[in-house]
Amino acid sequence: CNYSSARSSDLKNHMTTHTGEKPYKCDECNYRSVTTQGVKRHMAIHTGENPYKCGICNYSSSRSVYLKQHMRTHTGERPYKCGDCNYRSARPQAVKTHMTLHTGEKPYKCGECNYSSILSKNLIHHVR
Structure with missing residues (x-):
């Protein structure tokens, strides 16, 4: 590919x-990572x-990023927004899940039947 970097460690990771x-x-345990930092966070x-x-x-x-996200429950800040409606959230993943309402996508699919869902927890409940 056309990736380039001034640091050899960045290229190695890439x-x-x-x-x-x-x-x-x-x-x-069996956890493996591309970076030493990934293993350190995992520990x-x-x-x-x-x-x-x-x-x-x-x-x-x-992780500091999780604390920053948590602090939004106290401040009410919702910086992530849907491009199709007025929905906003404190978490980017919530907006990604919300977007499936507009697209109709149901990414979580049952391997045994044709059931599919917007939410992974619904699929887990279905499989049980």
């Missing part, structure tokens, strides 16, 4: 998108470490 290689491994699952704490309630998180 090459894994072509090879599928995940050279960095968790010592506790919070095993350690239970949640250094990012909300100053308003008792919420804590392993």
Whole structure:
């Protein structure tokens, strides 16, 4: 492809998108990652470490991005918006799910019948 970078480490990481290689491994389980940072973030699952704490309630998180997203529950900020209607959300994934109402897409499909759903939790319930 035409990717280029001034840093060899960035190029090495990019090459894994072509090879599928995940050279960095968790010592506790089978998790593998393209980057050492990915394994480091993953380790919070095993350690239970949640250094990012909300100053308003008792919420804590392993990643700063999750705390930032949580803070929107206190501020009411909803920066992500639908391009087709007035729907707004604090979470980008919620807008992505909402967009399926406009497109009619149902990405979660049952392997045993023709059932499909907008939400993964509906498919899980269906399979049970």
